[in-house]
Amino acid sequence: MSLIDLLALLPVLILAFGGTAILMVGAWYREPRPLLAGGIATALIGAVAAGMVPPPSLEIAGLFSAGGYARFFTILWALLAAAGLMVATRYIMEKRLGAGEYVSLVLYAAAGMALLSSATHLLGLFLALETFTLAFYILIASNRRCEMAAEAGLKYLLMGAVATGFMAFGIALIYASSGTLALPDAALRMTAAAGGLQPWGLLGWGLVLIAVGFKISLAPFHLWTPDVYQGAPAPVGGLLATGSKGAVVAALVGMLSLAGPVWHDLVDLLWLLAAVTMLAGALGALGQKNLKRLLAYSSVTHMGTLLVGLLCQNTEGLAATTFYVVVYAITSLGAFAVIASLADQRGEPMAFDEWRGLGYRHPVRSAVLVLILLSLAGLPGTAGFMAKFAVFQAALQSGYLGLVLIGVFASVVSFAFYLRVAMLLFQPEAPAVQRHAGTAPEHAVVAVCTAAVLVFGLFPGILFDLIGRLLP
Amino acid sequence: MTTALFYILGIILLAATLMCITRRNPVHAVIYLVAGFFALALMFYLLGAPLVAAWEVIVYAGAIMVLFLFIIMMLGLAPQEVPEGPGWQRWLPLALLSASLMACTLLLILEDPAAGQKVGGFYLAPQALGEALFGRYAMAVEMVSFQLLFATIGAYLLGRPLPKGEDQ
């Protein structure tokens, strides 16, 4: 660890130490507002630092990259953390949670996600993954007054632990077969058949894939998702749905760009995973009567689609996937932000009955939710469409017509369930009860997400150009 | 001699683990596992990793498993009354899994020349490991230290008693 490394690590350090500092302050000073403000400020400073301070080296301690791609995601997750905190403000104050702990955990998770997105070493990958996963274990269950939160925490924790087991064993096998943990080498040496241990390594990659599959809820490892989304409070759910998944996918994209040929052997497996995931998510969401569970299943479909993009072993695919991740993160966060902003003493609106006719009480946020859902579904003009378009484009270019057709089928089914919610919001029969009017920070997050959905939908060039320049 | 010892230790490890996972009394299970980990620690030692062996005993057997034991005692967990009668549905994947994993292993050992290469005769001095840890991998150590810090917070947040009147 040299000074250069530390400098290159600056944004993450800001997040991690800022979090720690707020934790310390929070131990004595229990007033939530300044702590939250501090947390948001820290996250924003981290984002600014990542954007403004050029890294002196492109590599940090051999474990992480500090290149543009890594920085990009660092900014994204830092901003996400800030948004997550903004959305969580009211939740923390109303539930009288420890603001210091909450803020520090979120910042810590953001640091973990940022590191994960830039991992170039299997050890770094593993550690970063564990870092934010641990934070989420705690965050999900942080509301100790809520039965469902406890259950969600337990499910996430146990599944996570098992996934960690798979991950560790997989990495071990990769190491055994290649003799290195540094990513490009680990992949390259396997194809070079150094020592002929390639099959073990392949099995190792498979096991890693299972663990990753759990994190980004690929079928059949997705079963926890709806329960956890439902149980976790919306601000945490928002982070879980966006950051935790996005960071893993970003890491996958990074790994893929570093480890090209090894994935070649995994293609058919990935193909199967992608297909099953898209279908499982779309079909599972069909019968849902709870918006958060529906969003969970929808995230499953989206991860399947992402995997399609990943499968395309070219820059098109990587760019498409990255674009998709960003868009998905923004959109999903928007959805959870709307849910959180409507939460009141009765809790968050979740069951469809609570949403019915809400458009007449809260027209703006309902309309925004509809827009977000349509973006998730992939309506042209929204960012979601461009994301799907990019992925399908790349997939067709790589010849995955079958996957595209499955994706199309899943999209049709997705439209069905998203539209059902959209209809529900504006059903006149039984006007819903008034929910919370929302606070300024919540509105700000919703507004930013909405704007992003539209801007990236109509002018995706901005983001595409950026990604094109950043891709490793 | 040591080669034979390795296999003996391996068998002890597996046997102890098997005992562990089949015990109905969690205390017994943990004790069996501790025994297994001792054997594992010795295997580490034989593979030329004395420091890891020591840590296995100290951290795993000594700290983690004791922590388990502590919790079991604290919560006063009785041996489970409900017999664990796993139906065939739960055995089936396991049986298939074990069979196929073993098949894979056998195939590899038989087919793969690299798997037949000998290991051993390698000794990594604790000093070298320490240098690696606090040299190249200092950043990882720092991350783990953060991890431990937040784990502490988490344990505190989750583990403290529920507020009055809200514990059911």
Added chain:
Amino acid sequence: MSTLATLPQFPWLSLLVLLPLAGALLCLLHSGRPAECRALALATSLAVFGVALYLFIYHGQGDGRWLLYEDSAWISRYGIRYVLAMDGIALLMVLLTAFMQLAAILLAWRVERQVAGFFALLLLLEAGLMGIFLAYDLVFFYLFWEVALIPMFFLISVWGGANRRRAALKFFLYTLVGSFCMLVAMIALYQIHGAQTGVYTFVIGELLHTQLTAAQEGWLFAGFLAAFIVKSPLVPFHTWLTDALTEAPAAGSLDLTGLLLKTGIYGLIRLAFPLFPNATAHFLPILGVLALVGLFHAAWSAYHQDDIKRLLAYSSISHLGLVVLGLAAWQLTAWEGSLLLMVTHGITTGALFILVALIRERTATRSMQELGGLWGQVPCLAFFFLFFSLASLGLPGLANFAGEILVLLGTFRAHPVWAVAALLGVVFAAAYMLRLVQGVIWGPARSERTLPDLTLREWLMLLPMALLVVWLGLYPAPFLAPLHGTVAVLLAGGLP
């Protein structure tokens, strides 16, 4: 095109798309004040109509090249451009859209619930339709193609009848399946073209010259066809329409039948045929047979309906069958007839849907069992009903006949048997339309209470339509004039 494109010109076409969009936004901003929303919507649609009329009068004459063309970069990564282009066909459709939208907005005047939303959706729909008719880049086109669905979906699902949710979902998903097929085909075409020429672009004009193998062309054509046939809708892909039209609110039905259905046929003309000429040539006979089957099937089905809205829905399908038949004949006269028929059908059937809505407002029913004798109670309304019914069944001198006879004259030259069969369908049209008229306006009055006859607003909707129906029936030449050049070019296998 080259000279036009280089000339700096006022972006009329963008204006056509953006005006309603702006109107929709303004409506939403005034969501608390229904009266202002109505005025805003009316003003917007009037403005759009004014622009369309201006274009018709001052830019309507052409020799088959683009009348107006706007082109600028949009998403350069995928070669997607912001291209709006107008030829004679598009001009006609734009004019129809602007006109029908005025009627729709007047018709929606009485909506009580969520007025701002309703009008915003109507205007959004108009923007979408304008985009469909003008966009000349595949992805840009697709954008509008889908965007136009959303307002219609909400119009049906929120303001519709008893089965609205089901109908709305069916409508949306059914058309969506087709659209997705088209999307996949679009991307595939893009890649094939890119691989061949190195130029990756979605601009239709550039894609025209892609070399495709027979199999490729067939599959891609099928993809496009899926979208357009469902939207048209050809039998047997039509059941969504009957439900959607029946359940939609009045203004929604008007737009759906008057405009949205035309987009399918427009897509065939604008995209599917020029892009895949060989596949088209192979497919035309099947298309003709499908159209005929649809013509008869829908006419028969219409005869069996009791709900007058559903009957009209089937009549729409039947008429569109004739339109498609004209296209399948691949003959200049038939094409011009089809295009004219699209316009006239939009107006006549649209007017009938308006009348159904007015009848429903007064009598609270749409069942022929419960209606009758309206001539004695609301003579003006009944007169218009009779008038438009007659126009719809193709009475010479009224609008539909002009289109129909051109279709038949043209089709007979290419496929006499088709034309003869289609003529038989004309009797069927008379059968169900007269049954409708008989059930609604003749017979004894069903209730004693007096019903109000047409109000000024309703006159404002119906009278221009009636005049237009007479005009189009007797002197369609001004509306045919912009078509001559364009159709000739299209039939020759190219686009300007």
Added chain:
Amino acid sequence: MMIPFGHALAFAAALFILGLTCVLLRRQILMILIGVEIMLNAASLVFVAASAYWRQVDGQVFVILLMAITAAEVAVALAMVVYLWRRKRTLVADEFNGMHG
């Protein structure tokens, strides 16, 4: 001592399977966690053996860090166990099935 690398891996694989068996068969949360520990130890065994095979330090470093992380995770997990016990007085995993579908 000289043993074929494959034999070490075979031991590890067997251990992993035993751990997985524990996870899948046992219903008590604590036992499931113990199963996870077994799986992690199987990974450790592979790391150490590979470290010897490649004559490198990295594998052992990973094991050390893995232990630390496990410790952290176990700490949180056990806190969760205590928390759940307080809520429900049971540690049978399937009892926590308030959400489903």
Added chain:
Amino acid sequence: MNDSLLFLIPLLPLFCAVINLLFGMRLPRLFAEVMAVTGVAGAFALTLLFWGHAEGDGSRAVLFTWLNSGTVDISFALNFDRLAAPMTLMVTGVATLIHLYAVGYMHEDDDYARFFALLNLFVFAMLAIVLADNLLVLFLGWEGVGLCSYGLIGFWYRKLENAKAGTKAFLVTRVGDVFLGIALLWLFALTGTLSINAINAQAAAISPGVVIVLSLLLLLGACGKSAQVPLMTWLADAMAGPTPVSALIHAATMVTAGVYLLCRFFPLVSLSAVAMTAITAIGAVTAIYAATCAMAQREIKRVLAYSTMSQVGYMFMAVGAGTVAGAMFHLLTHAFFKALLFMAAGCVIHLAGDENDIFKMGGLARRGPVELFWAFLAGAVCLAGLPLTGGFFSKDGILLALFTHPDPLYRVFWLIGVVTALLTAFYTFRLVYLVFAGDYRGTGHPHALPLLMRWPLWPLALLGLAGGLFNLPVFVGGGEALHHWYGTMAGREVAASHDVEWMLIGLAAAIAAAGWLAAHWRYRGYRPPLENPVSRFLLSGWQADALVDRLFVRPFTSMARFCSAGCDRALLDGTLDGLARLVSSWGRMLVQLTTGRLTTYLSAFAWGFLVLLGWFLLKLVNGGGH
């Protein structure tokens, strides 16, 4: 004078119709009435004024282009030639009288504006047929008369039967229109034009087989409007309309449109002997069919309706026999006396207190104004073909043409014509006896007859009785004026020796007398109607309605049910719903995996791992490790 002014002839009634339609109800009643009569009378006057234009090759006037697309270039164009002129004159003239009559007839009805508008519109449409220069304009009128008859038959719309009768008329005639439409399309495809004269000029170039088919198509089209077998079922029901309507539409004008069409296309039709025979056959069958039906009818207007069909059958026979002049001659005289008969029948019905059944009349000669009886009788003798009446000469001309036709088959048609003449005389006098003779058998109270309903009868009676003068045969000293007027359009020259002609004329007179005598014998004193299967069969028009119902209507409705309920609802919607259910049931199955139990979730890990291992094994076995 400018030819374009010819357009005033049809446009005047149209203008008046539109004015009445739009403002009729808001302006004084008198205004509407004056408007209506002026429109038609004006057209009549204009026709006289423009008479000179018809001489020679006639005049052609183009108003503006209607349709232009590619090779299609169709204008609104009129052709006022020697065929059209007398027809125009007849239509406008008879229509004027009928309008006058209608003013009287409708004076108690409040819905007069619609009535007069439709009446005027009807005249306009008929004029469009008559004056059409091209087939499309003809078609416009063709459909137009269909529409107006629809509106007028169903005029008293509150009775659903009336509306249904109107619908029936429209639909059945539209079936005929389809055939005309096919002919139109085909002719356009063959000749590239729709101008009737141009088509006739090019007719010789069309291959004979096609000519046959085209002629048959035209014939079928004509059958629809002229209520000939097989498209005759609508006419009898059409009597549901007000009597002036019956007089106008179903006696004088609309039903003659078919004959006029065939005459217009005579150069084309006459090219094919087969087609000519078919025309004659249709005419003959209709003539005898309608005559038999008329013998058993009980309603006065239905008797007249069937007689119209029968007489139009004669006109068809005339065309078939090749004499356009003969057909037109009968058309004209028939128009006069049939309009007269209908209008008189309207008066009779008025007198009988809106009673239609002739068996509930009787003695009306004494009940009403005596001139009514004489007017009716004048019409009747014309219809029956008593010597020296207009009907006698025109009918005789047709029989002569049939008799002298070189084809022996035409003798059969001639025989049918003769038999029909006998039947005609019989049922005509049956009508006269039942209505006017004996004592009043009804219960209704007579309405007063306004003057306007009475005096328009006289000109018509005069025209009917003296109609023979228009085309008096040479051998009785006439000049065959009509025949000469038509010139080249007159069709075949009917040549026969004077002996034959005198023989036929004697036969005709004898037959008419025989019919009268038979009726005298049978109905001199009142006898109740026969109730036997034969009369029931004839009363129902040979069960034609039932036949049509079974052959066409029922299959149509059951097909409609099949398409709508069977195909769309059950099959298509059922398939879609089934697909939706299938997909959502997959969804339910998948969701059942999310049991909420951790053990399930964990075993999903195991299954996933298993798949991975399976794939791995496969790879190992296949690739030997690579």
